[in-house]
Amino acid sequence: MTHINVLDPGASPLDYYGYELRRLREASGLTQKQLGDILNYTGSLVGQIETARKVPTPEFSERADAALGSDGLLSRLVELVLRSQLPAWFRQVAELEARATEIGTFQANMVHGLLQTRAYAGATLGALDQTDLDDRTAVRLARQRIFEKTKPPVFWMVISEAALYQEIGGRETMRGQLAHLLNFEHTPRINVQVLPYSAGAHPGLTGSFTLFRFASDPVIVYTEGYGSGHPSANPDTVQDCSLRYDHLRAAALSPKDSAELIRGVMEDRYGEQLA
Known part of the structure; x- marks a missing residue:
């Protein structure tokens, strides 16, 4: 069985975003590749964002919200993520x-x-x-x-x-x-x-x-x-x-x-x- 990285959503805004993206994707019954195809991104990128190894962009978030019917959740979260990635x-x-x-x-x-x-x-x-x-x-x-x-x-x-x-x-x-x-x-x-x-x-x-x-x-x-x-x-x-x-x-x-x-x-x- 493939190991799936388990994120602590309370660890950081980036971890919380990845946790929510995975939750929304799985609730929609989509694989990472399938979601990537819908969003015009690679499945690998989706996986990297879900595991907090890649920072999402506002554009990615807007597309994901539309595809997953998340009512702008990811677009709201990405503002916190990007702010948290700035030098302290x-x-x-x-x-x-x-x-x-x-x-x-x-x-x-x-x-x-x-x-x-x-x-x-x-x-x-x-x-x-x-x-x-x-x-x-x-x-x-x-x-x-x-x-x-x-x-x-x-x-x-x-x-x-x-x-x-x-x-x-x-x-x-x-x-x-x-x-x-x-x-x-x-x-x-x-x-x-x-x-x-x-x-x-x-x-x-x-x-x-x-x-x-x-x-x-x-x-x-x-x-x-x-x-x-x-x-x-x-x-x-x-x-x-x-x-x-x-x-x-x-x-x-x-x-x-x-x-x-x-x-x-x-x-x-x-x-x-x-x-």
């Missing part, structure tokens, strides 16, 4: 992103995670560590689901021109990433401004930071180091970073001019090259 030091930030009504960020070196493509995210996460890269990339991209809410936050990213030239993941990945930024050119709730080289010395030279604003709670400033995050509601820190951010937005190109610059970099640096 970053989970509070994900909660801030989910609750914020407005997010303003200055990015000195790369595109913010909330606007990254899959290829770009994978390249940044895999720079030194390829372990479980697909799962870690899926977890990062899942944070972007905050833009699918009924009332998504207003997101404003000021990014240095240098970040557009930092070739992360290769030419094709960068071209795709810059094209993705251009998708928001006419989206009022997601705004991208480029801080050009011509700005010279600016208030963001000390590094990237993010401001989270809420309907009723105090503003929180978030900065990041290697393997650590530093949220702060200290009034002096918030006031200082708010002033810095106002000056950065003022020094940056308008969203329209930023889009033109991004379009130019995408074509001139990452466009198709003649043989």
